[in-house]
Amino acid sequence: MVALLEVSGLEAAYGATKVLHNISFTIAEGGITTMLGANGAGKTTTLRSLCSMVRTWGEIRFEGTRIDNRSTEEIVRLGIAHVPDGRGTFLELTVDENLRLGAYVRKDRKAVPGDLDRMYTYFPRLKDRRYQQAGTLSGGEQQMLALSRALMLRPKLLLMDEPSFGLAPLVVRDIFAIMRTINQQERVSMLLVEQNANLALELADQAYLLETGRVVMSGTSEEIRNDEQIRRSYLGY
Amino acid sequence: MSTFLHQVFSGLATGGIYASVALALVMIYQATNLINFAQGEMAMFSTYIAWSLINAGVPYWLAFLITVTVSFIGGMVIERVIIRPAVKRSSLLGVVIVFIGVLVIFNSLAGWIFSYTIKSFPSPFPEQALFNNTYVSSHELGAIITTLVVLGILYGFFRFTPLGLAMRAAAQNPVSSRLVGIRVGWMLALGWGLAAAIGAVAGMMVAPMVYLDPNMMQGILIYAFAAALLGGIDNPWGSVLGGFIVGVLENLIGAYLFGTELKLSVALILIVAVLVFKPTGLFGKVLVTRV
Numbered sequence: 080m081v082a083l084l085e086v087s088g089l090e091a092a093y094g095a096t097k098v099l100h101n102i103s104f105t106i107a108e109g110g111i112t113t114m115l116g117a118n119g120a121g122k123t124t125t126l127r128s129l130c131s132m133v134r135t136w137g138e139i140r141f142e143g144t145r146i147d148n149r150s151t152e153e154i155v156r157l158g159i160a161h162v163p164d165g166r167g168t169f170l171e172l173t174v175d176e177n178l179r180l181g182a183y184v185r186k187d188r189k190a191v192p193g194d195l196d197r198m199y200t201y202f203p204r205l206k207d208r209r210y211q212q213a214g215t216l217s218g219g220e221q222q223m224l225a226l227s228r229a230l231m232l233r234p235k236l237l238l239m240d241e242p243s244f245g246l247a248p249l250v251v252r253d254i255f256a257i258m259r260t261i262n263q264q265e266r267v268s269m270l271l272v273e274q275n276a277n278l279a280l281e282l283a284d285q286a287y288l289l290e291t292g293r294v295v296m297s298g299t300s301e302e303i304r305n306d307e308q309i310r311r312s313y314l315g316y
Numbered sequence: 317m318s319t320f321l322h323q324v325f326s327g328l329a330t331g332g333i334y335a336s337v338a339l340a341l342v343m344i345y346q347a348t349n350l351i352n353f354a355q356g357e358m359a360m361f362s363t364y365i366a367w368s369l370i371n372a373g374v375p376y377w378l379a380f381l382i383t384v385t386v387s388f389i390g391g392m393v394i395e396r397v398i399i400r401p402a403v404k405r406s407s408l409l410g411v412v413i414v415f416i417g418v419l420v421i422f423n424s425l426a427g428w429i430f431s432y433t434i435k436s437f438p439s440p441f442p443e444q445a446l447f448n449n450t451y452v453s454s455h456e457l458g459a460i461i462t463t464l465v466v467l468g469i470l471y472g473f474f475r476f477t478p479l480g481l482a483m484r485a486a487a488q489n490p491v492s493s494r495l496v497g498i499r500v501g502w503m504l505a506l507g508w509g510l511a512a513a514i515g516a517v518a519g520m521m522v523a524p525m526v527y528l529d530p531n532m533m534q535g536i537l538i539y540a541f542a543a544a545l546l547g548g549i550d551n552p553w554g555s556v557l558g559g560f561i562v563g564v565l566e567n568l569i570g571a572y573l574f575g576t577e578l579k580l581s582v583a584l585i586l587i588v589a590v591l592v593f594k595p596t597g598l599f600g601k602v603l604v605t606r607v
Protein backbone atom coordinates (compact mmCIF):
# COMPACT_ATOMS: atom_id res chain seq x y z
CA MET A 80 0.00 0.00 0.00
CA VAL A 81 1.09 3.54 -0.71
CA ALA A 82 1.73 5.76 2.28
CA LEU A 83 -0.45 8.84 2.27
CA LEU A 84 1.22 10.32 5.29
CA GLU A 85 4.75 9.59 6.47
CA VAL A 86 6.01 10.90 9.76
CA SER A 87 9.58 10.40 10.81
CA GLY A 88 11.51 11.59 13.82
CA LEU A 89 8.69 13.86 14.95
CA GLU A 90 9.20 15.87 18.12
CA ALA A 91 6.82 18.47 19.52
CA ALA A 92 6.95 20.93 22.38
CA TYR A 93 4.76 23.31 24.32
CA GLY A 94 7.04 26.14 25.34
CA ALA A 95 10.21 24.50 26.59
CA THR A 96 8.60 21.16 27.39
CA LYS A 97 9.01 18.45 24.80
CA VAL A 98 6.08 16.10 24.79
CA LEU A 99 6.73 13.99 21.68
CA HIS A 100 10.01 12.16 21.24
CA ASN A 101 11.16 10.81 17.92
CA ILE A 102 7.82 9.55 16.70
CA SER A 103 7.57 7.78 13.36
CA PHE A 104 4.54 6.29 11.69
CA THR A 105 2.79 6.01 8.36
CA ILE A 106 -0.81 6.10 7.26
CA ALA A 107 -1.77 4.01 4.28
CA GLU A 108 -3.91 5.46 1.54
CA GLY A 109 -7.50 4.39 1.98
CA GLY A 110 -6.89 2.89 5.40
CA ILE A 111 -7.94 3.67 8.92
CA THR A 112 -5.14 3.97 11.42
CA THR A 113 -5.70 4.39 15.11
CA MET A 114 -3.46 5.88 17.73
CA LEU A 115 -4.02 4.59 21.22
CA GLY A 116 -2.58 5.65 24.53
CA ALA A 117 -3.37 6.69 28.05
CA ASN A 118 -4.19 10.25 29.15
CA GLY A 119 -1.31 12.56 28.44
CA ALA A 120 0.47 10.11 26.13
CA GLY A 121 0.63 12.70 23.37
CA LYS A 122 -2.18 11.66 21.03
CA THR A 123 -3.73 15.10 20.71
CA THR A 124 -0.31 16.64 20.33
CA THR A 125 0.47 14.25 17.49
CA LEU A 126 -2.64 15.37 15.60
CA ARG A 127 -1.80 19.00 16.32
CA SER A 128 1.70 18.46 14.97
CA LEU A 129 0.34 17.21 11.67
CA CYS A 130 -1.61 20.46 11.29
CA SER A 131 1.18 22.71 12.40
CA MET A 132 -0.65 23.79 15.54
CA VAL A 133 2.36 23.23 17.80
CA ARG A 134 6.10 23.68 17.43
CA THR A 135 7.59 20.59 15.83
CA TRP A 136 10.83 19.08 14.60
CA GLY A 137 11.25 16.17 12.21
CA GLU A 138 9.70 15.31 8.91
CA ILE A 139 6.05 15.06 7.91
CA ARG A 140 5.25 14.13 4.35
CA PHE A 141 1.80 14.15 2.80
CA GLU A 142 1.53 12.52 -0.63
CA GLY A 143 5.28 12.70 -0.77
CA THR A 144 5.69 16.45 -0.12
CA ARG A 145 6.90 17.91 3.13
CA ILE A 146 4.26 19.77 5.06
CA ASP A 147 6.01 20.28 8.39
CA ASN A 148 7.01 23.83 7.47
CA ARG A 149 3.58 24.89 6.25
CA SER A 150 0.89 26.80 8.08
CA THR A 151 -2.34 25.21 9.29
CA GLU A 152 -4.34 27.06 6.65
CA GLU A 153 -2.14 25.70 3.87
CA ILE A 154 -2.25 22.16 5.19
CA VAL A 155 -6.06 22.23 5.16
CA ARG A 156 -5.91 23.19 1.50
CA LEU A 157 -3.99 20.00 0.77
CA GLY A 158 -7.00 18.00 1.92
CA ILE A 159 -6.34 17.26 5.58
CA ALA A 160 -9.37 17.78 7.80
CA HIS A 161 -9.05 17.78 11.56
CA VAL A 162 -11.79 17.23 14.11
CA PRO A 163 -9.92 18.62 17.06
CA ASP A 164 -9.95 17.81 20.73
CA GLY A 165 -13.10 19.51 22.09
CA ARG A 166 -14.70 19.40 18.62
CA GLY A 167 -13.90 22.98 17.62
CA THR A 168 -17.52 23.93 16.97
CA PHE A 169 -18.36 27.54 16.11
CA LEU A 170 -20.84 27.74 18.95
CA GLU A 171 -22.47 31.04 18.03
CA LEU A 172 -22.99 30.15 14.39
CA THR A 173 -25.79 27.98 13.08
CA VAL A 174 -25.40 24.33 12.16
CA ASP A 175 -25.68 25.28 8.51
CA GLU A 176 -22.99 27.94 8.79
CA ASN A 177 -20.68 25.51 10.59
CA LEU A 178 -21.01 23.10 7.69
CA ARG A 179 -20.47 25.81 5.09
CA LEU A 180 -17.28 26.83 6.86
CA GLY A 181 -16.04 23.28 6.46
CA ALA A 182 -16.14 23.82 2.70
CA TYR A 183 -14.51 27.26 2.90
CA VAL A 184 -11.39 26.41 0.89
CA ARG A 185 -13.07 24.30 -1.73
CA LYS A 186 -12.82 25.41 -5.32
CA ASP A 187 -15.83 23.45 -6.57
CA ARG A 188 -18.42 25.74 -4.97
CA LYS A 189 -21.19 24.25 -7.07
CA ALA A 190 -20.85 20.87 -5.40
CA VAL A 191 -21.15 22.32 -1.89
CA PRO A 192 -24.98 22.34 -1.60
CA GLY A 193 -25.05 18.70 -2.65
CA ASP A 194 -22.53 17.83 0.04
CA LEU A 195 -24.58 19.73 2.61
CA ASP A 196 -27.55 17.57 1.73
CA ARG A 197 -25.39 14.47 1.98
CA MET A 198 -24.36 15.42 5.52
CA TYR A 199 -27.99 15.93 6.42
CA THR A 200 -28.77 12.45 5.11
CA TYR A 201 -25.97 10.98 7.21
CA PHE A 202 -27.25 12.84 10.25
CA PRO A 203 -30.95 13.75 9.96
CA ARG A 204 -30.82 15.22 13.46
CA LEU A 205 -28.56 17.94 12.14
CA LYS A 206 -31.04 18.74 9.40
CA ASP A 207 -33.78 19.35 11.96
CA ARG A 208 -31.47 21.77 13.73
CA ARG A 209 -30.11 23.39 10.60
CA TYR A 210 -30.75 27.01 11.59
CA GLN A 211 -30.16 26.54 15.28
CA GLN A 212 -27.10 27.92 17.06
CA ALA A 213 -24.55 25.13 17.24
CA GLY A 214 -23.97 25.86 20.93
CA THR A 215 -27.45 24.56 21.67
CA LEU A 216 -26.75 21.09 20.29
CA SER A 217 -26.24 18.08 22.53
CA GLY A 218 -22.77 16.59 22.83
CA GLY A 219 -23.62 13.83 20.39
CA GLU A 220 -25.10 16.23 17.86
CA GLN A 221 -22.05 18.43 18.17
CA GLN A 222 -19.81 15.48 17.41
CA MET A 223 -21.92 14.70 14.35
CA LEU A 224 -21.57 18.31 13.34
CA ALA A 225 -17.81 18.24 13.84
CA LEU A 226 -17.44 15.13 11.69
CA SER A 227 -19.71 16.58 9.02
CA ARG A 228 -17.87 19.89 9.04
CA ALA A 229 -14.61 18.05 8.44
CA LEU A 230 -16.15 16.00 5.63
CA MET A 231 -17.39 19.15 3.90
CA LEU A 232 -13.76 19.69 2.91
CA ARG A 233 -13.90 16.42 0.94
CA PRO A 234 -10.64 15.57 2.64
CA LYS A 235 -8.13 12.95 1.58
CA LEU A 236 -7.13 12.46 5.18
CA LEU A 237 -9.39 12.86 8.18
CA LEU A 238 -7.87 13.34 11.62
CA MET A 239 -10.26 12.59 14.48
CA ASP A 240 -9.51 13.31 18.12
CA GLU A 241 -11.59 11.09 20.40
CA PRO A 242 -14.90 11.16 18.56
CA SER A 243 -16.43 8.90 21.23
CA PHE A 244 -15.57 11.20 24.10
CA GLY A 245 -18.47 11.73 26.49
CA LEU A 246 -21.07 10.18 24.22
CA ALA A 247 -23.67 7.50 24.81
CA PRO A 248 -22.81 4.11 23.27
CA LEU A 249 -25.67 4.31 20.77
CA VAL A 250 -24.50 7.64 19.41
CA VAL A 251 -20.94 6.38 19.24
CA ARG A 252 -22.11 3.40 17.23
CA ASP A 253 -23.86 5.70 14.76
CA ILE A 254 -20.87 7.90 14.31
CA PHE A 255 -18.46 5.02 13.89
CA ALA A 256 -20.77 3.39 11.36
CA ILE A 257 -20.76 6.53 9.29
CA MET A 258 -17.00 6.81 9.52
CA ARG A 259 -16.75 3.31 8.13
CA THR A 260 -19.15 4.15 5.31
CA ILE A 261 -17.19 7.23 4.43
CA ASN A 262 -13.93 5.35 4.46
CA GLN A 263 -15.28 2.64 2.19
CA GLN A 264 -17.43 4.68 -0.18
CA GLU A 265 -15.40 7.84 -0.47
CA ARG A 266 -11.97 6.39 0.17
CA VAL A 267 -11.21 8.92 2.88
CA SER A 268 -8.18 7.80 4.84
CA MET A 269 -8.37 8.31 8.59
CA LEU A 270 -6.22 8.74 11.62
CA LEU A 271 -8.33 8.05 14.66
CA VAL A 272 -7.20 8.92 18.15
CA GLU A 273 -9.12 7.06 20.82
CA GLN A 274 -9.21 6.24 24.50
CA ASN A 275 -11.72 3.55 23.76
CA ALA A 276 -9.31 0.96 22.38
CA ASN A 277 -11.89 -1.74 21.76
CA LEU A 278 -13.94 0.49 19.56
CA ALA A 279 -10.98 1.93 17.70
CA LEU A 280 -9.39 -1.43 16.97
CA GLU A 281 -12.65 -2.69 15.59
CA LEU A 282 -12.76 0.11 13.03
CA ALA A 283 -9.09 0.51 12.23
CA ASP A 284 -6.78 -1.73 10.27
CA GLN A 285 -3.50 -0.35 11.65
CA ALA A 286 -2.69 0.72 15.17
CA TYR A 287 0.02 2.54 17.05
CA LEU A 288 0.40 2.71 20.78
CA LEU A 289 1.80 5.85 22.38
CA GLU A 290 3.30 6.03 25.83
CA THR A 291 4.65 9.30 27.24
CA GLY A 292 5.34 10.73 23.84
CA ARG A 293 6.87 7.65 22.24
CA VAL A 294 5.55 4.98 19.92
CA VAL A 295 5.93 1.79 21.91
CA MET A 296 4.10 -0.63 19.70
CA SER A 297 2.63 -0.84 16.24
CA GLY A 298 0.99 -3.38 14.01
CA THR A 299 -2.28 -4.41 12.47
CA SER A 300 -5.34 -4.03 14.66
CA GLU A 301 -5.46 -7.81 14.84
CA GLU A 302 -1.93 -8.06 16.23
CA ILE A 303 -2.43 -5.28 18.73
CA ARG A 304 -5.71 -6.70 19.93
CA ASN A 305 -4.13 -10.05 20.56
CA ASP A 306 -1.18 -8.67 22.46
CA GLU A 307 -1.28 -9.87 26.02
CA GLN A 308 -0.05 -6.64 27.59
CA ILE A 309 -2.35 -4.42 25.56
CA ARG A 310 -5.27 -6.59 26.45
CA ARG A 311 -4.64 -6.15 30.11
CA SER A 312 -3.79 -2.42 30.12
CA TYR A 313 -6.04 -1.01 27.43
CA LEU A 314 -8.78 -3.43 26.53
CA GLY A 315 -9.62 -4.48 30.04
CA TYR A 316 -10.13 -8.23 29.70
CA MET B 317 -45.01 68.82 17.36
CA SER B 318 -43.10 70.15 14.42
CA THR B 319 -40.01 70.89 16.50
CA PHE B 320 -40.31 67.52 18.14
CA LEU B 321 -40.34 65.71 14.81
CA HIS B 322 -37.53 67.88 13.59
CA GLN B 323 -35.46 66.92 16.63
CA VAL B 324 -36.21 63.25 16.06
CA PHE B 325 -35.22 63.34 12.41
CA SER B 326 -32.03 65.22 12.92
CA GLY B 327 -31.34 62.85 15.81
CA LEU B 328 -31.73 59.93 13.41
CA ALA B 329 -29.29 61.59 11.01
CA THR B 330 -26.55 62.01 13.63
CA GLY B 331 -27.62 58.70 15.14
CA GLY B 332 -26.79 57.03 11.84
CA ILE B 333 -23.30 58.49 12.11
CA TYR B 334 -22.92 57.17 15.65
CA ALA B 335 -24.32 53.84 14.51
CA SER B 336 -21.74 53.56 11.74
CA VAL B 337 -18.81 54.46 13.96
CA ALA B 338 -20.17 52.17 16.69
CA LEU B 339 -20.36 49.32 14.19
CA ALA B 340 -16.77 49.99 13.16
CA LEU B 341 -15.70 49.88 16.82
CA VAL B 342 -17.63 46.68 17.50
CA MET B 343 -16.26 44.91 14.42
CA ILE B 344 -12.72 45.41 15.64
CA TYR B 345 -13.68 44.73 19.23
CA GLN B 346 -15.24 41.39 18.34
CA ALA B 347 -12.18 40.24 16.45
CA THR B 348 -9.54 41.49 18.87
CA ASN B 349 -11.20 42.55 22.15
CA LEU B 350 -9.69 45.98 21.62
CA ILE B 351 -11.38 49.35 21.29
CA ASN B 352 -9.86 51.31 18.44
CA PHE B 353 -9.56 54.75 19.97
CA ALA B 354 -8.20 56.04 16.68
CA GLN B 355 -11.38 55.12 14.78
CA GLY B 356 -12.70 58.68 14.86
CA GLU B 357 -9.46 60.29 13.77
CA MET B 358 -9.09 57.81 10.92
CA ALA B 359 -12.57 58.81 9.75
CA MET B 360 -11.70 62.49 10.10
CA PHE B 361 -8.59 62.02 7.98
CA SER B 362 -10.60 60.15 5.34
CA THR B 363 -12.98 63.09 5.22
CA TYR B 364 -10.04 65.40 4.50
CA ILE B 365 -9.05 63.15 1.62
CA ALA B 366 -12.56 63.56 0.22
CA TRP B 367 -12.39 67.30 0.81
CA SER B 368 -9.09 67.57 -1.11
CA LEU B 369 -10.47 65.55 -4.00
CA ILE B 370 -13.65 67.60 -4.21
CA ASN B 371 -11.63 70.82 -4.02
CA ALA B 372 -9.47 69.54 -6.87
CA GLY B 373 -12.61 69.30 -8.97
CA VAL B 374 -13.42 65.59 -8.67
CA PRO B 375 -17.21 65.06 -8.80
CA TYR B 376 -18.72 64.33 -5.38
CA TRP B 377 -19.69 60.69 -5.77
CA LEU B 378 -16.43 59.79 -7.47
CA ALA B 379 -14.55 61.46 -4.63
CA PHE B 380 -16.77 59.51 -2.24
CA LEU B 381 -15.87 56.22 -3.93
CA ILE B 382 -12.16 56.97 -4.05
CA THR B 383 -12.17 58.00 -0.40
CA VAL B 384 -13.92 54.82 0.70
CA THR B 385 -11.48 52.70 -1.31
CA VAL B 386 -8.39 54.52 -0.06
CA SER B 387 -9.68 54.30 3.51
CA PHE B 388 -10.33 50.60 3.15
CA ILE B 389 -6.78 49.99 1.96
CA GLY B 390 -5.42 52.39 4.56
CA GLY B 391 -7.23 50.54 7.34
CA MET B 392 -5.74 47.24 6.21
CA VAL B 393 -2.27 48.75 6.04
CA ILE B 394 -2.58 50.23 9.54
CA GLU B 395 -3.57 46.83 10.90
CA ARG B 396 -0.75 45.00 9.17
CA VAL B 397 2.01 47.55 9.76
CA ILE B 398 1.20 49.09 13.14
CA ILE B 399 -1.44 47.20 15.09
CA ARG B 400 -0.44 43.61 14.43
CA PRO B 401 3.20 43.97 15.50
CA ALA B 402 2.04 45.90 18.57
CA VAL B 403 -0.50 43.26 19.56
CA LYS B 404 2.06 40.52 19.03
CA ARG B 405 4.78 42.04 21.12
CA SER B 406 3.18 44.20 23.70
CA SER B 407 0.84 44.20 26.66
CA LEU B 408 -2.73 45.48 26.61
CA LEU B 409 -1.58 48.83 27.93
CA GLY B 410 1.05 48.99 25.20
CA VAL B 411 -1.58 48.39 22.55
CA VAL B 412 -3.84 51.09 24.01
CA ILE B 413 -0.92 53.50 23.85
CA VAL B 414 -0.33 52.55 20.21
CA PHE B 415 -4.00 53.31 19.48
CA ILE B 416 -3.68 56.68 21.14
CA GLY B 417 -0.48 57.25 19.19
CA VAL B 418 -2.31 56.61 15.93
CA LEU B 419 -5.05 58.97 17.10
CA VAL B 420 -2.59 61.77 17.83
CA ILE B 421 -0.66 61.20 14.62
CA PHE B 422 -3.76 61.47 12.43
CA ASN B 423 -4.95 64.53 14.33
CA SER B 424 -1.68 66.40 14.01
CA LEU B 425 -1.13 65.21 10.46
CA ALA B 426 -4.50 66.66 9.50
CA GLY B 427 -3.72 69.88 11.36
CA TRP B 428 -0.33 70.13 9.70
CA ILE B 429 -1.50 69.41 6.16
CA PHE B 430 -4.91 71.09 6.21
CA SER B 431 -4.56 73.53 9.15
CA TYR B 432 -6.86 73.66 12.16
CA THR B 433 -9.26 76.22 10.71
CA ILE B 434 -12.72 74.82 10.09
CA LYS B 435 -13.78 74.14 6.53
CA SER B 436 -17.18 73.72 5.06
CA PHE B 437 -17.78 70.37 3.44
CA PRO B 438 -20.29 69.98 0.62
CA SER B 439 -23.38 67.85 0.80
CA PRO B 440 -24.30 65.83 -2.29
CA PHE B 441 -27.97 66.33 -1.53
CA PRO B 442 -30.15 69.27 -2.62
CA GLU B 443 -30.30 72.36 -0.45
CA GLN B 444 -34.08 72.49 -0.60
CA ALA B 445 -35.88 70.17 1.79
CA LEU B 446 -37.94 67.48 0.16
CA PHE B 447 -41.45 68.86 -0.58
CA ASN B 448 -40.35 71.92 1.37
CA ASN B 449 -41.10 70.10 4.62
CA THR B 450 -39.90 71.62 7.86
CA TYR B 451 -39.07 68.40 9.66
CA VAL B 452 -35.98 67.15 7.94
CA SER B 453 -33.41 68.70 5.62
CA SER B 454 -32.36 66.94 2.46
CA HIS B 455 -28.92 66.35 3.83
CA GLU B 456 -30.26 64.77 7.00
CA LEU B 457 -32.56 62.54 5.00
CA GLY B 458 -29.74 61.71 2.56
CA ALA B 459 -27.39 60.89 5.43
CA ILE B 460 -29.96 58.58 7.00
CA ILE B 461 -30.49 56.80 3.70
CA THR B 462 -26.77 56.54 2.95
CA THR B 463 -26.18 55.09 6.41
CA LEU B 464 -28.96 52.57 5.97
CA VAL B 465 -27.60 51.54 2.57
CA VAL B 466 -24.11 51.04 4.00
CA LEU B 467 -25.47 49.06 6.92
CA GLY B 468 -27.62 47.00 4.55
CA ILE B 469 -24.66 46.16 2.34
CA LEU B 470 -22.62 45.14 5.37
CA TYR B 471 -25.44 43.03 6.72
CA GLY B 472 -25.72 41.24 3.40
CA PHE B 473 -21.98 40.76 3.23
CA PHE B 474 -21.71 39.23 6.69
CA ARG B 475 -24.86 37.21 6.43
CA PHE B 476 -24.77 35.83 2.92
CA THR B 477 -21.23 35.65 1.55
CA PRO B 478 -18.63 32.97 2.36
CA LEU B 479 -16.06 35.68 3.09
CA GLY B 480 -18.41 37.44 5.49
CA LEU B 481 -19.09 34.14 7.22
CA ALA B 482 -15.35 33.48 7.43
CA MET B 483 -14.81 36.88 9.05
CA ARG B 484 -17.42 36.16 11.68
CA ALA B 485 -15.91 32.73 12.29
CA ALA B 486 -12.40 34.14 12.60
CA ALA B 487 -13.58 36.67 15.16
CA GLN B 488 -15.19 34.03 17.38
CA ASN B 489 -12.90 31.10 17.10
CA PRO B 490 -9.52 31.67 15.47
CA VAL B 491 -8.21 28.16 16.16
CA SER B 492 -11.12 26.37 14.54
CA SER B 493 -11.08 28.92 11.74
CA ARG B 494 -7.53 27.99 10.84
CA LEU B 495 -8.59 24.35 10.83
CA VAL B 496 -11.10 25.05 8.08
CA GLY B 497 -8.47 26.99 6.18
CA ILE B 498 -9.44 30.58 6.99
CA ARG B 499 -6.46 32.95 6.92
CA VAL B 500 -7.30 34.56 10.22
CA GLY B 501 -4.66 37.27 9.97
CA TRP B 502 -6.12 38.52 6.71
CA MET B 503 -9.62 38.50 8.16
CA LEU B 504 -8.41 40.88 10.87
CA ALA B 505 -6.86 43.17 8.29
CA LEU B 506 -10.05 43.02 6.26
CA GLY B 507 -12.03 43.95 9.37
CA TRP B 508 -9.85 47.03 9.85
CA GLY B 509 -10.29 47.93 6.21
CA LEU B 510 -14.06 47.69 6.47
CA ALA B 511 -14.10 49.64 9.73
CA ALA B 512 -12.03 52.40 8.13
CA ALA B 513 -14.33 52.47 5.10
CA ILE B 514 -17.46 52.72 7.27
CA GLY B 515 -15.79 55.50 9.25
CA ALA B 516 -15.01 57.34 6.02
CA VAL B 517 -18.67 57.30 5.00
CA ALA B 518 -19.68 58.49 8.46
CA GLY B 519 -17.14 61.31 8.31
CA MET B 520 -18.32 62.48 4.90
CA MET B 521 -21.95 62.41 6.01
CA VAL B 522 -21.38 64.29 9.25
CA ALA B 523 -18.97 66.91 7.92
CA PRO B 524 -21.65 69.05 6.19
CA MET B 525 -23.56 69.20 9.49
CA VAL B 526 -20.68 70.08 11.82
CA TYR B 527 -17.98 71.55 9.53
CA LEU B 528 -14.70 69.83 8.89
CA ASP B 529 -11.83 70.30 11.31
CA PRO B 530 -9.25 67.95 12.78
CA ASN B 531 -11.23 67.56 16.00
CA MET B 532 -14.50 66.89 14.23
CA MET B 533 -14.80 63.24 15.21
CA GLN B 534 -13.80 63.41 18.85
CA GLY B 535 -17.24 64.02 20.30
CA ILE B 536 -18.72 61.62 17.79
CA LEU B 537 -16.39 58.85 18.93
CA ILE B 538 -17.66 59.28 22.48
CA TYR B 539 -21.27 59.09 21.32
CA ALA B 540 -20.41 56.06 19.22
CA PHE B 541 -18.78 54.45 22.20
CA ALA B 542 -21.90 55.15 24.26
CA ALA B 543 -23.99 53.66 21.43
CA ALA B 544 -21.85 50.53 21.28
CA LEU B 545 -22.07 50.05 25.02
CA LEU B 546 -25.80 50.73 25.07
CA GLY B 547 -26.49 48.30 22.27
CA GLY B 548 -24.05 45.70 23.54
CA ILE B 549 -20.39 45.93 22.69
CA ASP B 550 -20.39 42.36 21.38
CA ASN B 551 -23.47 42.77 19.22
CA PRO B 552 -22.93 44.67 15.95
CA TRP B 553 -26.61 45.17 15.14
CA GLY B 554 -27.40 46.06 18.72
CA SER B 555 -24.75 48.75 18.59
CA VAL B 556 -26.26 50.11 15.38
CA LEU B 557 -29.61 50.39 17.09
CA GLY B 558 -27.81 51.95 20.05
CA GLY B 559 -26.42 54.58 17.67
CA PHE B 560 -29.86 55.66 16.51
CA ILE B 561 -31.18 55.67 20.06
CA VAL B 562 -28.30 57.79 21.31
CA GLY B 563 -28.71 60.21 18.40
CA VAL B 564 -32.39 60.79 19.07
CA LEU B 565 -31.97 60.83 22.84
CA GLU B 566 -29.17 63.35 22.60
CA ASN B 567 -31.32 65.70 20.53
CA LEU B 568 -34.43 65.42 22.65
CA ILE B 569 -32.55 65.86 25.90
CA GLY B 570 -30.63 68.75 24.37
CA ALA B 571 -33.85 70.41 23.23
CA TYR B 572 -36.11 69.79 26.18
CA LEU B 573 -33.93 69.17 29.23
CA PHE B 574 -30.38 70.45 29.40
CA GLY B 575 -29.76 72.74 26.47
CA THR B 576 -27.20 71.94 23.83
CA GLU B 577 -24.10 72.90 25.82
CA LEU B 578 -24.37 69.86 28.01
CA LYS B 579 -25.24 67.40 25.26
CA LEU B 580 -21.94 65.56 25.42
CA SER B 581 -22.49 64.88 29.11
CA VAL B 582 -25.51 62.85 28.06
CA ALA B 583 -23.16 60.44 26.35
CA LEU B 584 -20.92 60.21 29.38
CA ILE B 585 -23.84 59.70 31.73
CA LEU B 586 -25.12 57.00 29.42
CA ILE B 587 -21.74 55.27 29.34
CA VAL B 588 -21.48 55.24 33.11
CA ALA B 589 -25.11 54.20 33.53
CA VAL B 590 -24.76 51.26 31.15
CA LEU B 591 -21.52 50.13 32.76
CA VAL B 592 -23.07 50.27 36.21
CA PHE B 593 -26.57 48.94 35.59
CA LYS B 594 -26.37 46.76 32.49
CA PRO B 595 -22.80 46.03 31.44
CA THR B 596 -23.97 43.75 28.61
CA GLY B 597 -26.01 46.56 27.06
CA LEU B 598 -29.60 46.38 25.87
CA PHE B 599 -28.97 43.76 23.22
CA GLY B 600 -25.79 42.26 24.59
CA LYS B 601 -25.24 38.79 23.35
CA VAL B 602 -26.58 36.12 25.57
CA LEU B 603 -25.09 32.99 24.15
CA VAL B 604 -27.81 30.40 24.19
CA THR B 605 -26.25 27.62 26.17
CA ARG B 606 -27.74 24.42 27.30
CA VAL B 607 -28.78 24.29 30.89
Ligand SMILES: Nc1ncnc2c1ncn2[C@@H]1O[C@H](COP(=O)(O)OP(=O)(O)OP(=O)(O)O)[C@@H](O)[C@H]1O
Pocket residue numbers: 093098116117118119120121122123124125274
Ligand atom coordinates in the same frame (compact mmCIF):
# COMPACT_ATOMS: atom_id res chain seq x y z
N1 LIG C 1 -1.43 23.49 25.60
C1 LIG C 1 -0.54 22.79 26.34
N2 LIG C 1 0.43 23.42 27.02
C2 LIG C 1 1.32 22.73 27.73
N3 LIG C 1 1.35 21.40 27.82
C3 LIG C 1 0.42 20.71 27.16
C4 LIG C 1 -0.58 21.36 26.37
N4 LIG C 1 -1.37 20.43 25.82
C5 LIG C 1 -0.89 19.25 26.24
N5 LIG C 1 0.18 19.41 27.04
C6 LIG C 1 0.97 18.32 27.65
O1 LIG C 1 1.44 17.50 26.63
C7 LIG C 1 1.35 16.13 27.01
C8 LIG C 1 0.59 15.35 25.96
O2 LIG C 1 -0.74 15.85 25.95
P1 LIG C 1 -1.83 15.40 24.89
O3 LIG C 1 -2.96 16.34 25.03
O4 LIG C 1 -1.18 15.28 23.57
O5 LIG C 1 -2.22 13.97 25.44
P2 LIG C 1 -3.37 13.00 24.97
O6 LIG C 1 -2.72 11.72 24.66
O7 LIG C 1 -4.19 13.62 23.93
O8 LIG C 1 -4.21 12.86 26.31
P3 LIG C 1 -5.79 12.69 26.53
O9 LIG C 1 -6.10 11.27 26.30
O10 LIG C 1 -5.98 13.07 27.96
O11 LIG C 1 -6.46 13.62 25.59
C9 LIG C 1 0.72 16.11 28.37
O12 LIG C 1 1.74 15.92 29.32
C10 LIG C 1 0.10 17.47 28.53
O13 LIG C 1 0.17 17.90 29.87
Ligand SMILES: [Mg+2]
Pocket residue numbers: 122123124164240
Ligand atom coordinates in the same frame (compact mmCIF):
# COMPACT_ATOMS: atom_id res chain seq x y z
MG1 LIG D 1 -6.19 14.28 23.82
